[in-house]
Amino acid sequence: MKALPVNKDFFGCDTVEAAQKLLGHYLCRETDEGLVSGIIVETEAYLSENDPACHASRGRTKRNSAMFGPAGMAYVYFIYGSYHCFNVVTGPAGKGEAVLIRAVQPVEGLDLMFRRRGNKCAVKNLTSGPGKLCQAFAIDESLNNHDLQRKPLYLEENSMNSENIAIKSTPRIGVSSAKNKYLRFVIVDNHYLSR
DNA sequence: CGGGGGATTACCT
């Protein structure tokens, strides 16, 4: 497998385009317990301008500072007292934009994902949501600001990607503002979406 | 220093 080039060729494009281009590629995570990987099947774009739902919309704080770093870094935050959400920082450094990874299709390390998620859960329930996939991939705030070109959390290229698969857009999930904006992107007919 | 709220999930009816 080839590392996804997290450079200007890939992330030089704007965040809305990056959210679509990430679909189909692999997310990989290595720990002492082993490797897990999955295909990114659902993303959401969060923009710096005219987007109150974006954490960066009211300026830089300690919590959201990773969003203002260079593209290709991880932005991980803790929510609802229980869960984490994982984002890929996009756009020029200092702008404060990111792509939320909302769901992946499990590929490698399903046994490990089951262990982390609770053995009784169904395969399609392992990683079909931003909090779920962070559990299955053991992603927490220790990976905030992590460079996604490096282990233990990185992206890999897939020949099946946005250039040759069907993608559709919808309003974002759990976002009360900007419901008219179609900033959620999914692989059509994929069975591992959050809904 | 206290209160409100959140890019969610699991479990209930």
Place this chain on the structure above:
DNA sequence: GGTAATCCCCCGA
């Protein structure tokens, strides 16, 4: 489909 769980961050006083 409705809601409790749960805690860190941020803002205002």
